[in-house]
Amino acid sequence: MEWKGNRNLLMAKRCRTFGHTADMGLEAHADTLGELLEALGEGLAGVICPRAQVAARQTRDLEVSSEDPEALLVEYLSAILNVIEADRFAVRTVSVVAADQGSVKACLSGEPLDPARHEILREVKAVTYHQTKIAREGGQWIGRVILDV
Amino acid sequence: MAERFKGKLEQMDANRWRIPRESYPGMRVDGIIYANDELIGDVISGGGPVQVANVATLPGIVTASLAMPDIHWGYGFCIGGVAAMDVEAGGVVSPGGVGYDINCGVRLVRSDIPAEEVRCRIKELVDQLFRDLPMGVGVGGPFQFARQEMKRILADGARYIVAKGLGTDQDLAATESGGCLPDADPEAVSGEAYKRGADQCGTLGSGNHFTETQYVETVYDRQAAEAMGLKEGNAAFMIHCGSRGLGHQVCDDYIRALRSVPDKYGIRLPDRQLVCAPVDSDPGRQYLGAMRAAANFAWANRQLLVYQLRKSLERFFGRPAEALGLRQVYDVAHNIAKIETHTVDGRRMRLCVHRKGATRAFPPGHEELPAIYRDIGQPVLIPGDMGRASYVLVGTQEAMKQAFGSTCHGAGRVLSRQAAIAKARGRRIEAELAAAGVIARARGRTSLAEEQPEAYKDVEAVVRCVVDAGLSRKVARLRPMGVIKG
Numbered sequence: 001m002e003w004k005g006n007r008n009l010l011m012a013k014r015c016r017t018f019g020h021t022a023d024m025g026l027e028a029h030a031d032t033l034g035e036l037l038e039a040l041g042e043g044l045a046g047v048i049c050p051r052a053q054v055a056a057r058q059t060r061d062l063e064v065s066s067e068d069p070e071a072l073l074v075e076y077l078s079a080i081l082n083v084i085e086a087d088r089f090a091v092r093t094v095s096v097v098a099a100d101q102g103s104v105k106a107c108l109s110g111e112p113l114d115p116a117r118h119e120i121l122r123e124v125k126a127v128t129y130h131q132t133k134i135a136r137e138g139g140q141w142i143g144r145v146i147l148d149v
Numbered sequence: 150m151a152e153r154f155k156g157k158l159e160q161m162d163a164n165r166w167r168i169p170r171e172s173y174p175g176m177r178v179d180g181i182i183y184a185n186d187e188l189i190g191d192v193i194s195g196g197g198p199v200q201v202a203n204v205a206t207l208p209g210i211v212t213a214s215l216a217m218p219d220i221h222w223g224y225g226f227c228i229g230g231v232a233a234m235d236v237e238a239g240g241v242v243s244p245g246g247v248g249y250d251i252n253c254g255v256r257l258v259r260s261d262i263p264a265e266e267v268r269c270r271i272k273e274l275v276d277q278l279f280r281d282l283p284m285g286v287g288v289g290g291p292f293q294f295a296r297q298e299m300k301r302i303l304a305d306g307a308r309y310i311v312a313k314g315l316g317t318d319q320d321l322a323a324t325e326s327g328g329c330l331p332d333a334d335p336e337a338v339s340g341e342a343y344k345r346g347a348d349q350c351g352t353l354g355s356g357n358h359f360t361e362t363q364y365v366e367t368v369y370d371r372q373a374a375e376a377m378g379l380k381e382g383n384a385a386f387m388i389h390c391g392s393r394g395l396g397h398q399v400c401d402d403y404i405r406a407l408r409s410v411p412d413k414y415g416i417r418l419p420d421r422q423l424v425c426a427p428v429d430s431d432p433g434r435q436y437l438g439a440m441r442a443a444a445n446f447a448w449a450n451r452q453l454l455v456y457q458l459r460k461s462l463e464r465f466f467g468r469p470a471e472a473l474g475l476r477q478v479y480d481v482a483h484n485i486a487k488i489e490t491h492t493v494d495g496r497r498m499r500l501c502v503h504r505k506g507a508t509r510a511f512p513p514g515h516e517e518l519p520a521i522y523r524d525i526g527q528p529v530l531i532p533g534d535m536g537r538a539s540y541v542l543v544g545t546q547e548a549m550k551q552a553f554g555s556t557c558h559g560a561g562r563v564l565s566r567q568a569a570i571a572k573a574r575g576r577r578i579e580a581e582l583a584a585a586g587v588i589a590r591a592r593g594r595t596s597l598a599e600e601q602p603e604a605y606k607d608v609e610a611v612v613r614c615v616v617d618a619g620l621s622r623k624v625a626r627l628r629p630m631g632v633i634k635g
Contacts, residue, residue, distance in 0.1 A: 017567060018567065019565030019568050023565075024566055071408065078401060082341055085394055086345045087344075113287055115287060120286040120287040120593075121593065121594065121595065122286060122356070122593060123286040123287075123356060123394075123635075125250060126401045129224075129421040130420075148397075
């Protein structure tokens, strides 16, 4: 698949978007599970609002747990989406405080969404379970998820 | 990447292809895909057929797992999917069979305004509508409803909005289900869903949602067009929108809530997005209650959008709505699940009919149709892409026989958003549309690129297929003059 780097990246972890007929996918690779989740969380935030436009003035904590890694990935990203959509909070960074394959605790930095300063690129309706992947392969963590936009 | 279909696909006739139930393990019925020669290539190379086969494994499914010719890959169900489950036989309801945008649908308003009067001022009109109709990601609307009032909206849908003086009884009569599904349960909707939808009732949103100024180019069925008030050369206005963030969250909540339910009922799912519950179960009833509430929110949303559209047009043309002849033709839902009675092999059955990217198409004489349409059949509104055409069709008895009274919903995407953006590089889509006579304005930076005409199938081929298959009859062809998008 062609590499299309996310130009909104501010981090060393790699996250890219890929096409899906009506929607959009995110894929990331990282050395640790925590870094993978950070990359995907920031990737999600970045497809909604360029993170470079967002100042880290406030924080939001989230904690999710689930019965399997794929469900955990969807729940975690859905929780971030909820903070963005329901709380109208623009995210600059995602820091994972603790993570295993059944739970994740993270802290989001950012600020209230301000249409005057923050360009909203697109609306993400939901994080889907479709072709979700989270696995350790060849010494690296890889995660994939498709977003309904 | 779409999973390419490797199973058996047998051509039944010029417009239908069968996936035999022996093709995949667990299929309870055949899959049937509506597609003609023009469309079948894209169908096979996309992931839709695999999803049609997957849906055929769901408990209680009756007759066949169907897909309309605007089929494309979705979540669980393909877009264009229709599946009916026998409620009494433990048939299931699946949020994936409705979609995240619950009651995404289309509303059409006719007018007496000559297209020429609009065309010579189309840029100004587009600018006016762009100012007056709230659209775009993160853009709230002027209508703010406190939680208690939101619950009334979720219970009563468009009826609540009309009761507030923001619409007419004719609007409700010309809306599928009268703009309100009974047995909605606002208490089954989460706090997060209420929060996401808080200031979104009466807003267009973004993505493939739009308000389009059109003209009636061709009338094919004079009697039906007259009943609908569609006259060649007159302007019309089409709105495509759904349940906004509230509906998206309801679907998300219930995909999560129902996750462990299939195991409890011994249901093995080939795809996690097909999570489901028996209609006749507590979780099934809870999802249906929440889905109906979200559907009602969508009808209230479209009612408020039409109210704002009318006001904007009154301001622009300097005449009241009545003098402009602004009257609603119809409003259809194309992402919904409904309990309906259908005749299957001579037996009347109570079915949960999922239509995901498919439109109800009831025939002449159906009791659910308003009196003005009882002789002609239910209007079906098929938006094309913003450069080409949209269609008004009517439902048929054949649609009842073959497809539980269903037909297509639109053109169906062929390019991903990313591919569409890449294809638009170096081009000015807005200028290309203007050269073709369509003035387009969008709030999002990539909206026009993502929604360019080439991203979609040719609606002509899709409509040709459903008409040739007997699922619908053509009434009128509408062409765009102006479009606004979020």
